[in-house]
Amino acid sequence: xxxxxxxxxxxxxxxxGLLTAVSCGTTYELPDTGGAYSDxxxxxxxxxxxSPPPKTLSRxxxxxxxxxxxPRVMRAGRETCLRLKTGVNCNVDIAIDREMDERNAYFTYQxxxxxxxxxxxxxxxxxxxxxxxxxxxHEYGHLIxxxxxxxxxxxxxxxxxxxxxxxxxxxxxxxxxxxxxxGASAGGIxxxxxxxxxxxxxxxRIAYDAGYDPVEGAKFFARSEAARGSGGGYxxxxxxxxxxxxxxxxxxxxxxxxxxxxxxxxx
Numbered sequence: 309x310x311x312x313x314x315x316x317x318x319x320x321x322x323x324x325g326l327l328t329a330v331s332c333g334t335t336y337e338l339p340d341t342g343g344a345y346s347d348x349x350x351x352x353x354x355x356x357x358x359s360p361p362p363k364t365l366s367r368x369x370x371x372x373x374x375x376x377x378x379p380r381v382m383r384a385g386r387e388t389c390l391r392l393k394t395g396v397n398c399n400v401d402i403a404i405d406r407e408m409d410e411r412n413a414y415f416t417y418q419x420x421x422x423x424x425x426x427x428x429x430x431x432x433x434x435x436x437x438x439x440x441x442x443x444x445x446h447e448y449g450h451l452i453x454x455x456x457x458x459x460x461x462x463x464x465x466x467x468x469x470x471x472x473x474x475x476x477x478x479x480x481x482x483x484x485x486x487x488x489x490x491g492a493s494a495g496g497i498x499x500x501x502x503x504x505x506x507x508x509x510x511x512x513r514i515a516y517d518a519g520y521d522p523v524e525g526a527k528f529f530a531r532s533e534a535a536r537g538s539g540g541g542y543x544x545x546x547x548x549x550x551x552x553x554x555x556x557x558x559x560x561x562x563x564x565x566x567x568x569x570x571x572x573x574x575x
Contacts, residue, residue: 334506335453337572339560341553349556352523356530362435370431371404377440377520378402384518385448388510392571394452397422402444404428413443415450422451434528441515442525449510455503505557512561513571526558 341349365373382402389398401418405425411433413426424447426440434440450456512522564570 334502334574336506336509337574338502338505338509339557339564341556341560345556345560345563346552348559349552352527352559353530353552353555356527361531362433365432365434367428367432370428370434373434373437373440374404374426374431377437377444377518380518380520381441381444381448381514385445385451385514388514388517389448389452392452394454396451396454398451400424400448400451402426404431413447415447415456417456424448424451436524438515438520438522438525439528440525441518441520442511442522442528445514445518445520445522445525446507446511448514449507450503452510453503453506455507458503505554508554508557509561509571512558513565516562516565522558523562526555530555 339345382400385400386398389396397420400415400422402424405427408425408427409429411427411430413424413430415422415424417423424444426443426447430443431440434443508526512526515522515525
């Protein structure tokens with residue numbers, strides 16, 4: 309008996325299935341950022357762009373700022389993570405990356421342990437405890453949103469899609485290899501903006517629960533700064549591109565907090 313899909317080449321069927329697999333969206337709904345939130349975000353964004361940069365902190369003052377902020381964000385982040393029953397290890401190791409020269413922060417896993425690292429130059433460049441709190445809380449959001457795992461799934465699926473497409477065109481091993489390389493690149497970036505906005509949503513709630521002002525903290529991302537530092541590496545404005553929608557997301561999430569509206573799972 310003939311299968312009704314038999315007229316399609318097998319690689320084409322693989323691509324159809326993988327396209328579904330690669331579409332890993334956000335775990336939680338993003339707030340509506342239109343209307344007044346968009347207008348206010350435009351005003352705050354322009355204000356942050358026009359304001360002079362804050363005075364650079366000394367190393368000792370930056371260390372003291374981190375020491376004040378880190379325990380409160382870690383406690384609030386862990387409580388949020390446990391309350392949402394994410395299934396991930398909520399015990400994050402947060403520390404200063406003393407080998408990083410660029411102003412940046414990141415979340416990743418190290419030997420299976422979730423870690424958040426922030427560079428001392430970034431802390432020195434902050435204008436308030438609110439800004440450090442929001443940066444750390446934003447990175448905690450990447451854990452709760454399971455963005456590392458989802459990104460890995462997208463890269464793998466993208467690589468497989470690229471290989472399958474090359475297989476449809478021809479069965480040359482070189483073509484398949486090239487296809488997988490292209491697919492890996494495309495799959496790895498397809499949801500990056502959604503993930504950043506989800507981390508902003510979660511980070512707003514964590515920073516607020518830690519006792520900080522997330523709106524003031526988010527202004528740090530709105531500054532007009534170079535994507536790369538003097539050493540050639542990416543700064544936080546290169547890995548976390550600033551735009552008005554991010555500020556609007558923070559404003560809308562803060563309004564939800566004020567209205568006692570909790571997080572909703574995405575459909």
